[in-house]
Amino acid sequence: MSEVVFEGITKRYGDVVAVDHLTLDVLNEEFMVLLGPSGCGKTTALRMVAGLDAITEGTLRIGDRVVNDVEAKDRDVSMVFQSYALYPHMTVAKNIESPLMTRTFAVEGEVEPRKLTKPERLSRVTDAAGTLGLSELLARKPAALSGGQRQRVALARAIVSRPSAFLMDEPLSNLDAKLRAQTRLELVDLHQRLATTFIYVTHDQIEAMTMATRIAILNEGRLQQVGPPQAVYERPHNLFVARFIGSPPMNTIPGTFVVVDGEAKVDLGVGRFPVAAVAGDHHEPVVDGTKVVVGVRPEHLAIDGEGPVEATVTAVEWLGHERHVICDVGGSAVILRQPSEGVAPPPGQRVRIGAVADEVHLFDPNTTERLN
Amino acid sequence: MSSDDPHVRHLGSRRTRDAVLAYAFLLPSAVIFVAFFFYPLYRLFYLGLYQQNRFGTAERWVGPSQYTKVLTGSDFLSGLSISARYVLLTVPLGLVLGVMLAVSANRRLRGIKIFQTIFASTVASSVAVASVVFFVLINPQVGYFRNVSFLSLSNPATALQGVALSSVWQNLGLTFIITLAGLQAVPEEIYEAATLDGYGPFRRFFRVTLPLISPTMMFLLVVLVVFAFQAFAQIDILTGGGPAGSTQTLVWKIFNSQQPLDQGTGSVMAIGLFAITLVVTAAQFSILNRRVHYGN
Amino acid sequence: MATELQQATWKKAAWYVVLTALSVVVLFPVYMALVRALSTPVSYVKAGQPLHPVDIEWGIFRRAWNLGDLGPKFGVSAVMTGVIVTAELTTALLAAYAFTFLVFPLKRVLFALFMATLMLPIEVTLIPNVQSIRDLHLLNSYPGLVGPFLATAFGTFLIRQGFMGIPRDLRDASQLDGFGHLAFLRRVAIPVTRPVIASFAVISFLSAWNQYTWPRAVVTQGRWETIQIGLKSLSAAKVEESNIGLAAAILAALPILVLLIFLQRQLIRGLTAGAVKG
Numbered sequence: 001m002s003e004v005v006f007e008g009i010t011k012r013y014g015d016v017v018a019v020d021h022l023t024l025d026v027l028n029e030e031f032m033v034l035l036g037p038s039g040c041g042k043t044t045a046l047r048m049v050a051g052l053d054a055i056t057e058g059t060l061r062i063g064d065r066v067v068n069d070v071e072a073k074d075r076d077v078s079m080v081f082q083s084y085a086l087y088p089h090m091t092v093a094k095n096i097e098s099p100l101m102t103r104t105f106a107v108e109g110e111v112e113p114r115k116l117t118k119p120e121r122l123s124r125v126t127d128a129a130g131t132l133g134l135s136e137l138l139a140r141k142p143a144a145l146s147g148g149q150r151q152r153v154a155l156a157r158a159i160v161s162r163p164s165a166f167l168m169d170e171p172l173s174n175l176d177a178k179l180r181a182q183t184r185l186e187l188v189d190l191h192q193r194l195a196t197t198f199i200y201v202t203h204d205q206i207e208a209m210t211m212a213t214r215i216a217i218l219n220e221g222r223l224q225q226v227g228p229p230q231a232v233y234e235r236p237h238n239l240f241v242a243r244f245i246g247s248p249p250m251n252t253i254p255g256t257f258v259v260v261d262g263e264a265k266v267d268l269g270v271g272r273f274p275v276a277a278v279a280g281d282h283h284e285p286v287v288d289g290t291k292v293v294v295g296v297r298p299e300h301l302a303i304d305g306e307g308p309v310e311a312t313v314t315a316v317e318w319l320g321h322e323r324h325v326i327c328d329v330g331g332s333a334v335i336l337r338q339p340s341e342g343v344a345p346p347p348g349q350r351v352r353i354g355a356v357a358d359e360v361h362l363f364d365p366n367t368t369e370r371l372n
Numbered sequence: 373m374s375s376d377d378p379h380v381r382h383l384g385s386r387r388t389r390d391a392v393l394a395y396a397f398l399l400p401s402a403v404i405f406v407a408f409f410f411y412p413l414y415r416l417f418y419l420g421l422y423q424q425n426r427f428g429t430a431e432r433w434v435g436p437s438q439y440t441k442v443l444t445g446s447d448f449l450s451g452l453s454i455s456a457r458y459v460l461l462t463v464p465l466g467l468v469l470g471v472m473l474a475v476s477a478n479r480r481l482r483g484i485k486i487f488q489t490i491f492a493s494t495v496a497s498s499v500a501v502a503s504v505v506f507f508v509l510i511n512p513q514v515g516y517f518r519n520v521s522f523l524s525l526s527n528p529a530t531a532l533q534g535v536a537l538s539s540v541w542q543n544l545g546l547t548f549i550i551t552l553a554g555l556q557a558v559p560e561e562i563y564e565a566a567t568l569d570g571y572g573p574f575r576r577f578f579r580v581t582l583p584l585i586s587p588t589m590m591f592l593l594v595v596l597v598v599f600a601f602q603a604f605a606q607i608d609i610l611t612g613g614g615p616a617g618s619t620q621t622l623v624w625k626i627f628n629s630q631q632p633l634d635q636g637t638g639s640v641m642a643i644g645l646f647a648i649t650l651v652v653t654a655a656q657f658s659i660l661n662r663r664v665h666y667g668n
Numbered sequence: 669m670a671t672e673l674q675q676a677t678w679k680k681a682a683w684y685v686v687l688t689a690l691s692v693v694v695l696f697p698v699y700m701a702l703v704r705a706l707s708t709p710v711s712y713v714k715a716g717q718p719l720h721p722v723d724i725e726w727g728i729f730r731r732a733w734n735l736g737d738l739g740p741k742f743g744v745s746a747v748m749t750g751v752i753v754t755a756e757l758t759t760a761l762l763a764a765y766a767f768t769f770l771v772f773p774l775k776r777v778l779f780a781l782f783m784a785t786l787m788l789p790i791e792v793t794l795i796p797n798v799q800s801i802r803d804l805h806l807l808n809s810y811p812g813l814v815g816p817f818l819a820t821a822f823g824t825f826l827i828r829q830g831f832m833g834i835p836r837d838l839r840d841a842s843q844l845d846g847f848g849h850l851a852f853l854r855r856v857a858i859p860v861t862r863p864v865i866a867s868f869a870v871i872s873f874l875s876a877w878n879q880y881t882w883p884r885a886v887v888t889q890g891r892w893e894t895i896q897i898g899l900k901s902l903s904a905a906k907v908e909e910s911n912i913g914l915a916a917a918i919l920a921a922l923p924i925l926v927l928l929i930f931l932q933r934q935l936i937r938g939l940t941a942g943a944v945k946g
Contacts, residue, residue, distance in 0.1 A: 052840050071386070073846035085837035089859040103846035157841075391772035393849060397762035398778060404759070404819035408797055409785045415796035473694070476686055487687045489932070491694055495939070496924040498878030500896040504903045504917035505701040514713055514907055516700055541697055546939060553940040602791045605880035609900050623791045627885065630798055638795050646792045653787070 002063035002076075002164035002197060003028045004049060009058035011044050011221075018044045020221035021058065026165075031191050031198045033212035035205060037244070041221040042201045046167050049199060050079050063164055073103050078158035079167040082174065084150050086142040092153050093138040096125045099161040128160040131193075148179050155190070165197040172207060184210055205245050209233070217241050235361075239368040242295045242361060248324060250295045250361075253332040257362060257371075259288045266294050266360065270330040271309030274357040275372065286362060286371050293363040298324065300359035301336040303345060307354030316344045327351065416646075419639035428632030442640040451622040451641065452648070454532065458621060459600040461536035462543065466596055467589065469540065470547025475577070477548070478555045488552070495545030503609035506538035510610075525611055528618035535610050535619055539603065547592060554588030555581065594656045601649055705729075705914035709907055725911070732902075732915035740891060741898040742919075745877060747810060748894060752817045752876040757869060760823030765853055767824070768831040769839070785821045790882050798885045808892040813883055817876060823868050826941050830864035831857055867938035870931050874924060895920045 004026040011019040019041040026032045034042040047053040048060065051072030060067050067075050078099065086095050100121045104113040107120075116124070129135050132152040142150055151171060158166055171187075172180045188211050191198050202208060208215045209229045216226040217240070225237040236242035242250045255268045257275070264286075265272040273294065286292070303325065311327035311334065323338045325345060336353065338344070345351055362371040420439055422431040442448050473491045477484060497505065509516045512526040521527075523534040558581065566580045582589075604623040611619040613628075622645050629638025703721045704712060711723035725731070732738065766772070767779055790797070797816060806812035834857060842852050858865065883894045893901075899920060903913035928935060 047840075050840075050844060052843060072843045077844070079841070079844055081837045081841060083835065083837045085835070085841035087838065087841075087856060087860075089862075098842075099845045101845070102848075102851060387771065390770045390849075394766040394770040394772040394775075397766040397770070401759040401763045401782065401819035401824065402778075404816070405782065405785050405821075407800075408816040409788045409793060410781075412793035412796035412800070413788060415799075416793065419796065473690060476683070476690060479683065481680060481683060481687075484687075487691060489928070490691045492932075492936075493698075493925070493928065494694065495874075495935070496928050497921050498880065498896055498924070500878070500880050500899045501917045501921045502697075504899050504913055505697050507903055508701050508704050508910070508914060509697060514709075514717070514910070516717060541694075544694060549936055549939050553936070598789070602789055602881075604791065605884075605896075608880075608884065609903060623881070626791065626794055627881070630795055630885065635795055635799070642792050642795060646788070649789075649792070650787060 003061075004165055004197060004199060005059075005061040006045070007059040007061070009045065009048060009060060010056050011041070011048060011053065012056045017221050019048070022218075022221075022223055024216055024223060024226060026197060026199055027214075029195050029197055030213040031188070031200065031211055033208040033215045034199065034201045034218060035203070035208040035215050035244075036218035036224075037203055039220075040218040042203075042218050043169055045218070046079075046169055046199060046201045049075075049165070050077055050167050051075050076161075076164045077167055078161055078163040078165075079169065080151075080154045080158050080171045082170040084142075084154040084171075084174075086150055086153055086157075088142050090141070091138065092134060092140055092142070092145070092156075093125055093129070095142070095153055096128055096134075096138075096156045096160050097121055099157060100124060103161065105161070124160050124162075125156075128156040131159065131190075132156045147175055148183070151175065151183065159190075159194065163196070165199060166194075168198065168200045170202050171200075172202070173204070180207075187211060205247065209245070217244060219244075235370070236295070237370050239293060239295070239363045242363065246297055248298050248335050248337075250297050251301070251332075251334045252363075253294045253296075253329055253334065254365065255292055255294045257286050257288065257290045257292050266292060266362065268294065268309055268330050270311070271307075271352075273309060273355045273360050275360050275362065276357040290371075291365055292371060293365050293368075295361035295363060296355050296359060298335045298337040300356045301334070301353055302355075303336065303338070303351045304354035305352060307352035309353045309355075311351055311353050313345045313347050313349045313351060315347055318344070327353070329353070413646075416639045416643050419635050420643060421636075423636045424632040426631070426633050428635075434636065438636060439640050439643075442637045443644050447625065447637070448622075448641050448644055450617075451620060451625040452644070454619065455601055455603070455621045455623075457532060458536060458539075458603055459597055461533060462539045462600050463593065463596045466540050466543045466547055467592065469544060470551050470592070471589075473544065473548045474551035474555055475581075478552060491548045492545045494542055495549065497542055497545075499539075499542065499605035500609060502538050502542035503606045506534075506541065507610060510534045510537065526615055528614075528616040531611055531615055531618050535603075535606050538606050538610065539600070543596060543599070547596070550588060550592050550595075551585065554585040557588075558584045590656060590659065594653055597652055597656070598649060601645065601652075701914050701918060705911050705918055707911065709910050713907070728911055728915045729919060732912045732919065735912055736898065736902045736916045737890070738895065738898070738916060738919060741893050741895045744813075744892060745895040748813045748879075748883075749873060749876040751810065751814045753869060753872045755814065755818040756820045756823050756872045757865070759819045760827050760868070761853070761858070761865070763819075763824045764827035764831055765849070765857065767828050769849070769852075769857075782821050782824055790816055794881070794885060801886050807886055808889045812886045813892075813894070816882065817879075820872070823872065826864060826868050826938075827861065829941075830861035834860055863934070863937065864941075866931075867934045867941065870927060870934045871938035873927065874935070877924060 006022045006024040006026075009019060009022040010017065022041075022045055034045060036042050044053060048055050049062070051067070051070065055068050062075055062077065087098065090098070100116050102115070104115055106113045107116075126135070129138055132155055134149070134152055134156055137145065137149060142153065145153065151174075154171065172183055175183060184207060200207075200211065212229055214226060214228050215232050217224040217232065219240050225232055225241045232241060233245055236245060236250070239252060243252065253268055255266045258265055258267050258272070260272070264275040266275050273296070309329060311329045313325060314328050314333070315326040317324040317326070318340065321340060323340055323344055325336050325338055327334050327336065334353075363369065364371055421433065421435055423434050423438070424431045477488050477491055494502070507515070510518065510520075510523050510525055512518050512524060517523055522530050523537060524530045525534045562580060562584065563576065566576045571579065602623055603621050604627060607613060607619050607621060607624050613620045613624055622641060626638050626642050626645065629635060629641065703719070705728055706721045706724045706726070708723040708725055712721075715722045763782065767775065801807055801812045801815065806815070838856060838860070839852070842856050847855060878896060879894070880896045884897045884900075887893055887897060895916075899913065899917055902916045903910075
């Protein structure tokens with residue numbers, strides 16, 4: 001039941017900077033997803049919150065406490081590991097009970113936190129097991145459980161200590177696709193029931209998009225953007241975010257920003273797309289003649305006899321519910337999405353493409369920042 | 373704030389606490405190692421420089437010349453040559469027999485586990501037990517093999533061979549167990565591939581199996597050579613060093629140099645033994661490393 | 669033309685013959701020892717030393733036990749072995765824990781020094797060590813018998829390997845669970861690496877029970893003889909009593925034989941550690 005605040009958090013291993021001045025406010029009770037490719041620093045950041053890795057620079061707050069020097073067990077957080085980290089020699093019941101054995105807890109009606117008595121521990125274990133549907137499995141050992149069951153034991157172990165924040169390190173990556181989809185829903189449900197802060201690390205943008213209240217995207221140790229899934233999807237702040245979120249990824253084509261007859265457009269060499277907004281959040285309006293990188297999502301392009309841009313179809317992929325038409329636009333490969341009905345344009349055919357003006361994003365080729 | 377909460381411990385002091393704990397954990401072992409390994413090593417060098425009187429009440433400085441005198445002297449050299457001979461008698465034969473046992477028992481047959489237990493069984497006998505058991509076979513008066521001339525314990529030329537046989541037998545269990553483990557670590561597919569390539573059983577063994585278990589065999593080689601250099605109990609029980617001193621290995625001589633009068637020379641011999649074991653082990657390891665690099 | 673099945677059966681039979689022949693060779697010395705332990709020596713020699721027992725004395729084992737005073741000897745061996753195994757396990761577990769999970773200055777140097785003791789067998793350091801024992805008036809005593817064997821580089825190495833195999837996630841989880849070092853050692857590290865620890869315990873037992881050279885050097889009174897060095901005096905008896913020494917030897921090997929039969933897996937794992945990868 002706490003917020004977690006990163007202030008300039010940095011982690012260095014010798015010369016290598018794993019996390020670079022991360023400043024992020026995880027609000028109380030939100031489901032924050034740290035998203036990024038391998039090596040981007042998301043797991044390191046999570047481990048610093050847990051207290052498993054020391055913080056090189058910066059301040060970390062949980063609730064109203066500065067916890068930089070506080071030991072992991074005293075931070076009032078729980079963690080679910082990618083491999084679940086269940087004790088192989090203990091039963092499910094003992095595994096769930098383990099956070100309660102040596103730690104002290106604040107007990108209702110008592111001033112001083114203390115260790116829990118056996119009945120208190122058992123009652124919490126029963127509750128946690130019940131919440132996760134493990135009541136029948138309490139006497140088994142992890143080796144006798146399926147992957148999905150083990151994951152639920154890991155979750156039960158996390159909730160039994162009733163922490164201020166739940167930390168999760170790619171907990172779904174060891175599950176098969178079907179189980180993953182099901183578990184995503186269960187996790188969202190769990191989050192709502194527990195009404196506690198969740199910090200969730202993943203490289204899978206689908207998990208991020210479906211579960212997060214807000215997503216924080218990291219790359220090479222630096223925070224790229226933070227915001228609700230829709231915002232991140234619709235207005236990526238830079239090329240990295242633009243390309244990382246969305247499947248199939250956003251198309252990026254080099255071009256030049258021009259103003260023609262008072263209208264803002266971007267010239268791709270083989271035609272010009274209209275551009276709606278011209279002023280970015282932090283920049284002055286874009287200047288005529290500036291070289292830019294254009295970003296348009298596949299669903300915002302359409303093959304249109306009157307479209308302004310020329311393209312040649314190179315391949316068509318049929319996915320059942322839709323088609324992906326891959327075209328060559330002035331040397332760049334571009335994907336567009338089409339419904340499955342009708343005849344697909346054959347490879348080699350020249351077509352014309354149009355784009356929705358509002359959905360044409362401009363990025364600076366050097367800084368990769370958003371321009372509009 | 374965190375600094376006020378008495379239940380909270382600070383990460384900074386964890387390093388120091390861990391280090392103190394580590395030293396505490398290492399202390400018991402360290403005390404024993406210093407007392408029985410490092411200090412005695414130092415003492416050996418020290419003792420080697422002096423000559424004590426019969427009662428150990430006085431000592432006379434002799435200096436490094438005692439080292440050269442002893443290490444080039446007939447006593448040490450004869451002990452060394454007998455020990456070396458013992459190595460040559462026990463190790464090659466032991467390895468070959470062990471491999472034979474392991475190869476035979478490494479197959480899927482009904483009841484193979486029984487054979488495996490039998491082959492491993494000599495591991496149960498200590499050197500003392502093996503010596504007593506072999507005495508039954510090679511003792512010159514009533515030994516079953518007393519008429520086998522090359523094992524005779526009463527003939528100075530062959531006594532060492534008789535003793536060696538007891539070691540070869542005793543090592544069978546260990547050699548078998550380790551070689552079998554090495555064989556079993558070779559994936560079945562490699563044998564299948566070799567068979568598909570048309571390799572017959574002998575070719576398979578020499579071209580495929582042997583190279584693949586060579587790290588294990590090298591390890592075994594080191595172990596057996598070190599064992600052979602340490603031979604003492606079997607000499608003590610079977611021959612008492614005789615006949616005519618023909619079975620006085622280096623360790624035998626060292627053991628019998630415990631009196632103050634002999635401690636000086638005995639210590640030098642011990643250092644000699646130490647140096648030889650080091651050199652031999654190091655040589656074997658460097659060959660092992662080269663093999664492994666080429667092999668893999 | 670032999671069918672494939674017939675060829676396979678011939679091959680199998682041939683291997684059984686080979687295996688049986690090899691078994692005979694391996695067991696022959698033990699068999700003969702048993703035969704001659706059970707036989708009355710004089711009658712046996714008179715009968716021309718056949719391959720079967722002659723004039724069997726079934727009570728030879730009891731007689732050897734009494735005549736050879738084996739009770740106290742087994743006692744000394746048992747206590748010595750018990751102390752050594754316990755001490756080795758304790759010191760090795762603690763040292764291995766420090767080397768695996770703790771960070772401290774000089775860690776690498778200390779580990780190298782620990783492993784260096786593997787190069788110093790008791791035979792090399794015999795003279796000064798016996799002198800130390802003598803100077804401390806610990807000849808013919810348990811401290812004297814067990815001293816050099818209370819710590820073990822081999823055990824430290826083996827258990828450290830086991831500890832290093834514990835997944836890092838498990839350590840992290842127990843950190844969050846609030847387990848300090850001792851709690852982690854007791855509740856997680858030891859239970860999880862139990863097979864390795866058991867293997868080492870078996871090897872430690874084997875090695876301690878079979879010790880000869882060191883006890884031979886520090887024991888001068890009959891009362892303090894271990895069973896192994898007791899065998900020397902028992903086997904030196906006259907021919908007429910040679911069966912006593914043999915019976916004693918067989919009895920001395922029994923505990924390890926029991927170990928081999930019941931704890932074969934651990935024994936093998938302990939012996940092959942370091943020899944084979946994985």
